[in-house]
Amino acid sequence: MPLETWLLLGATLILCAIIAVRLSHRAGLPTLLAYMGLGLLIGESGFGIRFDDALLAEILGLAALVLILAEGGITTNWRNVRPSVPAALAVSTIGTLISIVVVALAAMELLGMGWQLAFLLAAVLAPTDAAAVFSVLRRLPLPSRLTGLLEAESGFNDAPVVIVVITLSVQNAVAPNLLHLLVVMLYELAAGAAVGTAIGWLGAQALRRMALPASGLYPIAVLSLAVGSYGAAAKLHASGFLAVYLAALVLGNARLPHRPATRGFAEGIAWLAQIGLFVMLGLLASPSELPAELLPALVIGFVLLLVARPLSVVLSTPGFGLTWGEKLFASWAGLRGAVPIVLATIPMVNNVAGADRLFSIVFVIVVVFTLLQGPTLPLAARLCRLESDERARELDVEAAPLEELHADLLEIRVPHDSRLNGVEIFELRLPKGAQITLIVRDGASFVPEPTTPLRAGDTLLVITTEEAREAAERRLRAVSRRGKLAGWFGETGA
Template identity: 55%
Template sequence: MPLAAEPATGFTLADLSSLLLIGSLTLILCAMAVRLSTKTGLPSLLLYLGVGMLVDAAGIEFRNDQLTLVLGYAALVLILIEGGLTTSWGGIRRSVAPAALLSTVGVVVSVAVVALAGRFLLGWSWNTALLVAAIVSSTDAAAVFSVLRAVPLPRRLTGMLEAESGFNDAPVVILVTALATRAADPANGVGPLELVGLAILELSVGALIGLAVGYVGGGLMRRAAAGSSGLFSIGVVAVAVLAYAVATSVHASGFIATYLAALVLGNLRLPHQAAVHAFGSALGWLAQIGLFVLLGMLAAPSGFAAQIIPALVIGTVLLVLARPLSVLASVSWFGFSVREQAFLSWAGLRGAVPVVLATVPVIARAPNVEWIFELVFVLVVIFTLVQAPTLPWLAQRLGVIEEHRARSLTMETTPLEELGASMMHVAIGRRSHLHGVAIFELRLPDGSDITLILRDGKTIVPTPRTRLLHGDQLLLVTTDAQRARTEELLRAVSKGGRLAEWSTADTPRRLRKRPGRPASPA
């Protein structure tokens, strides 16, 4: 029986072809833009925002705040999942307490300082000043993670920034939502004490749900591990998404639940770990591209000029006063030096999160807040241009650069998983004391060895007497049991030289007392 012809309504195959054409070209352009981002030091978010504005200028208009918020939250979930899956618990363990304080107490300090500036320097009402201050108080996970890939920071600072960017979205979302609701209907707004209690409850319940879903889901995935690494990766990401859905269903913080679930999953040593990391990273990149292009399309350049001065005022107060005070109030208790605190103050990058949250007041129907989106957009662009390219230079000047850099290599290598081993890439910086040290002098623990050296574009298969030089890139294979000890040893020698193992000042006691290899090769 022939099918009857139906009148063409809604989305058609022709529309699909056009959408796929535009979407694929946009993705290709954004993928190529990463190379430019690497060379210039600018976070790729600026390039993606520019692509979105170009798409809008080409006549493809997008002006839906509600859909932007929904898609923005979905993208932030995927970005947080990537951050959690690829973050080592050992790297952030000592930073969890200061990062939690910076994400809560630090946010309150930042909001208070910026709100005072908005009220008395720009003449805004208290409701508007508090709302804008809350929106711009969150650092952006995508922007921070992109910078961390380029700056060889010590584990202490890297862990601090990773943990903060994973934690602070949740309290800021609660604060912005409450303030936007209060601005729309002051009679039904919550008071300060009620807001604090609500935030503590939502964050606590969300954290418990995230940890529980991560552990239980990870255990189930381990038992039901399929032969396909791709299918297994989908299941792991679905568990982290489930944490968000469960938490929001009971009115708890879905963002903290998602990040903690992904953090647990990423540190359970599940099968196909390399494939899971690669899949999570791909989803994170796709979410970043889609979100930033969408925000670029939503922006109205005609409104930028009127917001340049307010953006400069708020951004300057945020950068030189509010952020340093929030860092001082939160992390000075944990032994961070003045130089480390100065770097943390400058490294508070803003990105997609504030721009997405700028749509919340509009959706809540708060009066006279349409201009906040343009203000936040301009602020993010200007201060990303100021902060991001200068971070490597500032880290070098403050002396917080780690002169050797070790990171895991994600490879789909079943034999390595079966052997309980992993591969690491180590880069030797210009001031590292690894320079001139022979491999046998490192006294690497049993189960660890340097298998390949890349030097001046040439590969070298080293012998025990091969000496390491500045600029070398090493491929190191180590058992999982010896990985932490190997990293500590490399860090100690890079800082103190070949005698660092016997130094009481530079090396942890457990490393100094361990039995080492013979001082010379057999």
């Protein structure tokens, strides 16, 4: 097929996927379903394109997951996640192990699977999916502690599961030495965390101190550092998934120039990775084999949703201050997506007996239970009384370095529900060295007076010295969240 035909088909497929995004957003569904549907449509049972290379699917799938995790880390707000990190670590480790044991026992008892295939199935289904979690939960007005827990969990739990899946994905496997497996897991997680944090911190320090000749280079540098941390960790036999997420988290929350542009670039790359990944997984599936696995998939899916997931959340989070409503919602919001399907290709590549059946079961579970859980999350949030408007008051700050002046130019848009609305300039009490120099309102720009009130939708241009920048950002964030008396409420804007 000539190049121009491939380019036309690829562009058409991407445009169809973009249209599908809008439709899935209206329905409250993760976009993965639309993308996998496109893959099935153009596959062997549709337009006849055949794709059955499990090894290539594994390689491309893991590469796409790296990009998706990088975007997740870059766009995650550390302030929201930080209070939830201990609970997220508990759910992504202890909770994951609980889920694996419960689902594996159910698979052996209810489906008659051997121990190896049962534990592989359970391990593959254990992690929540970053792409699914980010695409659905970030549209819901949930408390930051809860979204922080679910986002951090989806970023953390891939790492231990990959270790278990690789360990079990050998022909004629024998039961692994649990102590050895635990030691390996602890090393890989600790080393991966160290590599990712170090690369993220060093990269942030370097980017802060240099002025690149074009703003478009900052997003490329940030994403390259995050992706590079995966390779660096893998070379040390450490967890690359944890490394890339933590490196991206550090870089995404550092005070770097052009942060909104970096987030936008990362989101675009992640969307492209998701489209390619889910279409490919749809191509890899064999529709003729899926109906036979519908009943087993429903059995295991309901065990996972109604037994394993709630147990893993409840038993791994005592003492973390979560309400029963938050635990209930977290149990229902454990969305599965690309990660389980990609992990299911690992046993296929290693020719594990029953791997094709495992892939079909996982594929059906992801599709059916995403359809069940995704649209019902807003209702679940209301029933659990968890809706919150605090996210609407967060500020996005675009920074551009003015290197020769030793200053920064901040561009800030006042959100609709921000408590900056109505605050006069002098009431902001910005630190010395920071000044609002221009306001853009309704398409017109003007230089404000000290008594000029801010309005929702305003774009503010703030000039700050390098020393005052961080304090100015904190003050603006604090007022946006709690109003001009933010200090009285203990709000620091951190």
